Amino acid sequence: MKIRTEISDCEQEExxxxxxxxxxxxxxxxxxxxxxxxxxxxxxxxxxxxxxxxPINEILFFEAYxxxxxxxxxxxxxxxxxxxxxxxxxxxxxxxxxxxxxxANVMMISSLRRELVGNxxxx
Numbered sequence: 001m002k003i004r005t006e007i008s009d010c011e012q013e014e015x016x017x018x019x020x021x022x023x024x025x026x027x028x029x030x031x032x033x034x035x036x037x038x039x040x041x042x043x044x045x046x047x048x049x050x051x052x053x054x055p056i057n058e059i060l061f062f063e064a065y066x067x068x069x070x071x072x073x074x075x076x077x078x079x080x081x082x083x084x085x086x087x088x089x090x091x092x093x094x095x096x097x098x099x100x101x102x103x104a105n106v107m108m109i110s111s112l113r114r115e116l117v118g119n120x121x122x123x
Contacts, residue, residue: 001025035092045071045078052078061104062087062095 015033019026042053060072062080069080069087082090087103094107 031093035094043071043080045080047076047078054078056091057105057107059105060108061098061102064101 017026017029041056043056043059045052045054054071054073058073060074062084063070063072064084069082069084071078071080080087084097084101084103087095088097091103094105095103096106098104
């Protein structure tokens, strides 16, 4: 497989994949490119009655708490008008449902800690 980049005076950037067949490898490349493009978008979120346009790639996770949905970034927490199941369909695949009440940006996870709580587990 060759990778080639051409610089031109085009109005909008475009990625073209030339292939003999749409194999699993090509589908994976397409999915990765779609995720990169999708995370470059912004989402409208709210805080203290103000509307903010927050880049999706800055969102760490969405959390359902007390009947509302909150979006967390490193610096701030916003309220969100979507339900978690709607976010699962709306967001790129780098966001995953990791619990009943959380959709996380897996690209932002740097470590995990195992904690057994509830269901008779021990800590």
